[in-house]
Amino acid sequence: xxxxxxxxxxxxxxxxxxxxxxxxxxxxxxxxxxxxxxxxxxxxxxxxxxxxxxxxxxxxxxxxxxxxxxxxxxxxxxxxxxxxxxxxxxxxxxxxxxxxxxxxxxxxxxxxxxxxxxxxxxxxxxxxxxxxxxxxxxxxxxxxxxxxxxxxxxxxxxxxxxxxxxxxxxxxxxxxxxxxxxxxxxxxxxxxxxxxxxxxxxxxxxxxxxxxxxxxxxxxxxxxxxxxxxxxxxxxxxxxxxxxxxxxxxxxxxxxxxxxxxxxxxxxxxxxxxxxxxxxxxxxxxxxxxxxxxxxxxxxxxxxxxxxxxxxxxxxxxx
Amino acid sequence: xxxxxxxxxxxxxxxxxxxxxxxxxxxxxxxxxxxxxxxxxxxxxxxxxxxxxxxxxxxxxxxxxxxxxxxxxxxxxxxxxxxxxxxxxxxxxxxxxxxxxxxxxxxxxxxxxxxxxxxxxxxxxxxxxxxxxxxxxxxxxxxxxxxxxxxxxxxxxxxxxxxxxxxxxxxxxxxxxxxxxxxxxxxxxxxxxxxxxxxxxxxxxxxxxxxxxxxxxxxxxxxxxxxxxxxxxxxxxxxxxxxxxxxxxxxxxxxxxxxxxxxxxxxxxxxxxxxxxxxxxxxxxxxxxxxxxxxxxxxxxxxxxxxxxxxxxxxxxxx
Amino acid sequence: xxxxxxxxxxxxxxxxxxxxxxxxxxxxxxxxxxxxxxxxxxxxxxxxxxxxxxxxxxxxxxxxxxxxxxxxxxxxxxxxxxxxxxxxxxxxxxxxxxxxxxxxxxxxxxxxxxxxxxxxxxxxxxxxxxxxxxxxxxxxxxxxxxxxxxxxxxxxxxxxxxxxxxxxxxxxxxxxxxxxxxxxxxxxxxxxxxxxxxxxxxxxxxxxxxxxxxxxxxxxxxxxxxxxxxxxxxxxxxxxxxxxxxxxxxxxxxxxxxxxxxxxxxxxxxxxxxxxxxxxxxxxxxxxxxxxxxxxxxxxxxxxxxxxxxxxxxxxxxx
Numbered sequence: 001x002x003x004x005x006x007x008x009x010x011x012x013x014x015x016x017x018x019x020x021x022x023x024x025x026x027x028x029x030x031x032x033x034x035x036x037x038x039x040x041x042x043x044x045x046x047x048x049x050x051x052x053x054x055x056x057x058x059x060x061x062x063x064x065x066x067x068x069x070x071x072x073x074x075x076x077x078x079x080x081x082x083x084x085x086x087x088x089x090x091x092x093x094x095x096x097x098x099x100x101x102x103x104x105x106x107x108x109x110x111x112x113x114x115x116x117x118x119x120x121x122x123x124x125x126x127x128x129x130x131x132x133x134x135x136x137x138x139x140x141x142x143x144x145x146x147x148x149x150x151x152x153x154x155x156x157x158x159x160x161x162x163x164x165x166x167x168x169x170x171x172x173x174x175x176x177x178x179x180x181x182x183x184x185x186x187x188x189x190x191x192x193x194x195x196x197x198x199x200x201x202x203x204x205x206x207x208x209x210x211x212x213x214x215x216x217x218x219x220x221x222x223x224x225x226x227x228x229x230x231x232x233x234x235x236x237x238x239x240x241x242x243x244x245x246x247x248x249x250x251x252x253x254x255x256x257x258x259x260x261x262x263x264x265x266x267x268x269x270x271x272x273x274x275x276x277x278x279x280x281x282x283x284x285x286x287x288x289x290x291x292x293x294x295x296x297x298x299x300x301x302x303x304x305x306x307x308x309x310x311x312x313x314x315x316x317x318x319x
Numbered sequence: 320x321x322x323x324x325x326x327x328x329x330x331x332x333x334x335x336x337x338x339x340x341x342x343x344x345x346x347x348x349x350x351x352x353x354x355x356x357x358x359x360x361x362x363x364x365x366x367x368x369x370x371x372x373x374x375x376x377x378x379x380x381x382x383x384x385x386x387x388x389x390x391x392x393x394x395x396x397x398x399x400x401x402x403x404x405x406x407x408x409x410x411x412x413x414x415x416x417x418x419x420x421x422x423x424x425x426x427x428x429x430x431x432x433x434x435x436x437x438x439x440x441x442x443x444x445x446x447x448x449x450x451x452x453x454x455x456x457x458x459x460x461x462x463x464x465x466x467x468x469x470x471x472x473x474x475x476x477x478x479x480x481x482x483x484x485x486x487x488x489x490x491x492x493x494x495x496x497x498x499x500x501x502x503x504x505x506x507x508x509x510x511x512x513x514x515x516x517x518x519x520x521x522x523x524x525x526x527x528x529x530x531x532x533x534x535x536x537x538x539x540x541x542x543x544x545x546x547x548x549x550x551x552x553x554x555x556x557x558x559x560x561x562x563x564x565x566x567x568x569x570x571x572x573x574x575x576x577x578x579x580x581x582x583x584x585x586x587x588x589x590x591x592x593x594x595x596x597x598x599x600x601x602x603x604x605x606x607x608x609x610x611x612x613x614x615x616x617x618x619x620x621x622x623x624x625x626x627x628x629x630x631x632x633x634x635x636x637x638x
Numbered sequence: 639x640x641x642x643x644x645x646x647x648x649x650x651x652x653x654x655x656x657x658x659x660x661x662x663x664x665x666x667x668x669x670x671x672x673x674x675x676x677x678x679x680x681x682x683x684x685x686x687x688x689x690x691x692x693x694x695x696x697x698x699x700x701x702x703x704x705x706x707x708x709x710x711x712x713x714x715x716x717x718x719x720x721x722x723x724x725x726x727x728x729x730x731x732x733x734x735x736x737x738x739x740x741x742x743x744x745x746x747x748x749x750x751x752x753x754x755x756x757x758x759x760x761x762x763x764x765x766x767x768x769x770x771x772x773x774x775x776x777x778x779x780x781x782x783x784x785x786x787x788x789x790x791x792x793x794x795x796x797x798x799x800x801x802x803x804x805x806x807x808x809x810x811x812x813x814x815x816x817x818x819x820x821x822x823x824x825x826x827x828x829x830x831x832x833x834x835x836x837x838x839x840x841x842x843x844x845x846x847x848x849x850x851x852x853x854x855x856x857x858x859x860x861x862x863x864x865x866x867x868x869x870x871x872x873x874x875x876x877x878x879x880x881x882x883x884x885x886x887x888x889x890x891x892x893x894x895x896x897x898x899x900x901x902x903x904x905x906x907x908x909x910x911x912x913x914x915x916x917x918x919x920x921x922x923x924x925x926x927x928x929x930x931x932x933x934x935x936x937x938x939x940x941x942x943x944x945x946x947x948x949x950x951x952x953x954x955x956x957x
Contacts, residue, residue, distance in 0.1 A: 051365070082390055106619070107359075404702075419917075426943075
């Protein structure tokens with residue numbers, strides 16, 4: 001399936017993935033986000049850019065945290081937001097995904113923010129909207145299966161640019177369960193597109209997907225070697241459901257081998273920053289002293305995430 | 320119980336049922352809805368008609384789809400909406416229905432949109448509000464048991480008028496599980512009131528209620544005879560829970576005997592329209608080729624439904 | 639732990655408890671609430687005092703009724719409200735309470751309305767916000783364990799002042815399950831602070847906590863003696879879960895011994911008012927004839943409750 005996220009004029013019609021997203025689009029989103037960062041500090045944290053627009057949060061997979069960030073971003077853009085927890089509703093009545101979308105479009109939806117356990121679901125929706133000539137309706141992928149989580153990737157890039165100014169001299173390490181992580185995939189594509197010369201993936205062999213080298217990533221199974229002189233460390237959340245599985249001995253073992261401790265952080269550059277998409281498992285992938293330490297930028301990531309989502313939504317709504 | 324939906328001046332105080340609703344009121348709602356249809360296409364899809372009013376969606380029975388249409392309609396009228404899933408809340412604490420209503424009224428509610436599995440629940444609430452001298456609080460029945468679903472009936476009338484202009488020469492067929500359908504009941508009352516000369520009910524004998532003839536409806540158990548030369552076909556949703564029951568052999572059998580196929584559609588007038596309240600069971604009551612065909616007006620029904628609900632709410636709030 | 643609800647200048651930074659809250663603050667809240675009571679009767683029930691502010695309803699314990707009152711109060715102040723049912727979300731992902739708070743603060747939250755089954759949880763949050771230098775984020779305790787329910791206490795004081803004008807000559811009786819009631823605790827502290835000369839607690843010995851006398855409360859196990867000549871009767875809700883326990887024989891027995899009947903009400907002053915925090919168990923702690931009688935002010939309590947919550951939120955947001 002051709003990527004339907006750009007329209008014929010090359011404008012952003014939907015945001016589905018960072019893979020193949022031109023560098024100019026990524027930079028435009030980051031620049032637009034800059035203008036929204038300060039809104040959070042204002043007395044009245046609202047701009048009227050999406051007043052009267054209807055945004056539907058379609059969460060086929062539960063995620064209060066991500067849903068909340070999009071809900072806040074929508075409200076600060078003055079949009080009307082409707083939260084639909086679809087898992088519990090019409091799909092149980094046997095209606096197909098695309099019938100649900102057609103129905104909501106017929107209610108004059110302007111934007112769907114879609115979270116789905118199946119990779120590709122937001123593509124299917126975007127393609128359907130394009131095929132049925134509904135260019136005024138936009139899709140934002142809020143995480144699909146193991147595939148992509150583009151707004152997380154973009155907010156990670158915003159954070160890196162904020163602290164490191166320039167991408168062209170950086171070494172960035174992504175640590176943990178790369179195999180199951182849509183965040184890792186989105187980050188790798190973004191970092192590569194933005195010209196980061198060295199991207200590293202660090203994790204146990206069982207949690208490293210094949211094909212990383214072809215994506216231009218250096219693979220390390222020894223975290224002490226992998227963290228050597230890096231500028232940015234992106235820790236991944238270890239999904240609880242993996243821990244007791246065949247892929248991993250235990251949370252304690254994982255921490256011993258791959259947890260980010262103060263000692264290990266000292267291997268990176270002195271001004272290295274530590275990132276995490278949240279929610280953190282303290283004592284599993286990251287030591288509390290690091291999570292709360294001066295090099296951690298985990299909470300600024302959250303702040304920037306609202307601005308980046310506002311940027312994506314307002315750019316889509318304007319096209 | 321006398322119908323409490325009209326006040327002493329004959330104005331619409333609540334919308335509880337189409338049965339007994341004067342023709343002038345129905346036409347006034349449809350005319351008002353016309354003015355709201357275009358709002359959906361505007362850049363800013365909002366009017367300030369209910370700004371600062373508090374609308375409570377009281378859903379004692381879960382229905383994401385209907386709740387969503389009322390939520391959108393409320394927000395486009397600039398009302399504040401509070402969603403209450405009552406099944407899960409205070410009724411479990413043993414509070415009575417009317418105590419709940421009194422409490423919400425005391426919070427200065429302006430309107431209750433009520434969905435309830437028990438027929439008559441919205442009546443009980445409306446009567447209580449009238450009895451306790453609270454004429455500023457309005458009730459909209461969003462579906463009560465097998466009894467009525469008046470806003471669905473009204474949006475169906477809007478759709479028919481939109482495509483057929485005039486009710487006075489039409490033959491309208493309602494097909495499927497008439498027995499359990501509040502939509503069918505509301506449609507029959509509306510069609511009769513608006514002067515449609517021939518209303519047909521088509522279905523297996525086990526799913527046809529007694530008394531249809533007294534309501535002026537022609538009954539058919541043979542769909543091929545029933546669809547002959549009709550102008551409008553209203554398909555009903557077959558409730559999953561009926562399918563495996565004693566009333567019906569199976570979904571496949573039902574489709575064979577009563578499903579709307581391309582062949583059967585050809586029996587109707589060439590410009591006949593096909594309607595369905597949704598969500599559809601494709602391959603059960605309707606063939607996909609028909610649902611997606613040029614005669615289907617199922618998605619316009621959804622669009623008109625928002626406008627009709629805005630009309631009902633703004634009329635009530637204005638009285 | 640020192641009470642973190644007042645800042646260094648003695649201003650209200652958070653509302654956590656009425657215990658130790660200076661009388662001037664209580665009166666300021668009640669006076670501010672007066673100005674909001676009339677808003678409920680206006681055509682447009684909104685004021686722009688919190689426009690663009692983000693209020694998070696953090697309900698770790700389900701309570702539709704209380705959540706609704708805060709949601710309405712927020713919307714009438716023009717704030718953006720985000721409802722988070724935390725029981726079902728990130729705490730299940732193993733994130734700590736304070737990590738959740740830090741994340742939401744990073745999204746530029748302005749206020750947390752917190753309901754928690756554990757006594758002290760709102761304190762922990764408030765203390766954390768103070769310790770991490772986030773004085774612009776405010777906490778309102780919406781009920782924590784058996785400890786406190788300060789906005790209920792305040793709305794009870796508002797109601798008493800509305801009907802009795804002056805606190806300095808009153809006898810107030812609180813009846814029922816004092817032991818488990820955060821409402822009773824908040825009311826006792828408020829009444830004492832406001833100078834009510836006689837506060838009585840009436841209930842079976844098993845439901846009376848120790849230490850009431852030290853708080854200046856007269857204890858009665860005989861309701862007929864306790865109600866003698868009182869000006870105000872505050873009935874408490876009997877929690878269903880207590881009824882079948884060891885502390886109580888049965889709901890019927892309780893009604894026989896402590897239910898407020900018309901006969902017992904006649905023991906109080908002729909102009910005594912009857913209050914109840916709701917939801918009521920009719921026939922358990924209160925007879926229907928009393929609940930619906932002329933001396934009951936239970937629904938006005940609900941109305942005043944919205945105004946009191948608006949007052950608390952706007953005062954906090956202004957500091």
